Amino acid sequence: QKEVEQNSGPLSVPEGAIASLNCTYSDRGSQSFFWYRQYSGKSPELIMFIYSNGDKEDGRFTAQLNKASQYVSLLIRDSQPSDSATYLCAARNQAGTALIFGKGTTLSVSS
Amino acid sequence: DTGVSQDPRHKITKRGQNVTFRCDPISEHNRLYWYRQTLGQGPEFLTYFQNEAQLEKSRLLSDRFSAERPKGSFSTLEIQRTEQGDSAMYLCASSQGEGYSPLHFGNGTRLTVT
Numbered sequence: 001q002k003e004v005e006q007n008s009g010p011l012s013v014p015e016g017a018i019a020s021l022n023c024t025y026s027d028r029g030s031q032s033f034f035w036y037r038q039y040s041g042k043s044p045e046l047i048m049f050i051y052s053n054g055d056k057e058d059g060r061f062t063a064q065l066n067k068a069s070q071y072v073s074l075l076i077r078d079s080q081p082s083d084s085a086t087y088l089c090a091a092r093n094q095a096g097t098a099l100i101f102g103k104g105t106t107l108s109v110s111s
Numbered sequence: 112d113t114g115v116s117q118d119p120r121h122k123i124t125k126r127g128q129n130v131t132f133r134c135d136p137i138s139e140h141n142r143l144y145w146y147r148q149t150l151g152q153g154p155e156f157l158t159y160f161q162n163e164a165q166l167e168k169s170r171l172l173s174d175r176f177s178a179e180r181p182k183g184s185f186s187t188l189e190i191q192r193t194e195q196g197d198s199a200m201y202l203c204a205s206s207q208g209e210g211y212s213p214l215h216f217g218n219g220t221r222l223t224v225t
Contacts, residue, residue, distance in 0.1 A: 043216040101153035
């Protein structure tokens, strides 16, 4: 059973700090990885995706991928209370079809 | 871009009844996915269509569940003889292509089985 593991949290950071969210995956055949944000009672919305080793930046968000360690992370700079949500990490399966999701990490940003 | 549309938003049914949900994907997307999500869990993959062909089904998908995508456009997910354990948010997503294409989710259908 291919899995994506995340620390469920909650992760609490003060406003303006950097939030670091981590994820590991078991399927070595996975080639692309996705971060989604989900507010309570809402559906997941895409933040960013990454498929090459290294860092990818988009505004306040940076995704990091290390395929050798099977590790993906998301950094949120200058965290805002509006960033408080559950962050879902997903890996595309080896067949390149479905996304396999972790359970999500709950982030709380206090003002 | 009208996004992925799901109907109904909420469904309350009694145990043993059949329910059907509808999903309209983003028009140019040829891939459509159904997921189920319960409280505190990430979305669990149920099934996947490329155009009208159902190419993959999860082992989670019991015989009471059936999905169709006639003509490669909208999709329906039917649950027969519902059980209380079927209570969940049912999410539909679509994507264009494979590999690196992200999934775009609809607002979901929340099912409550009493």
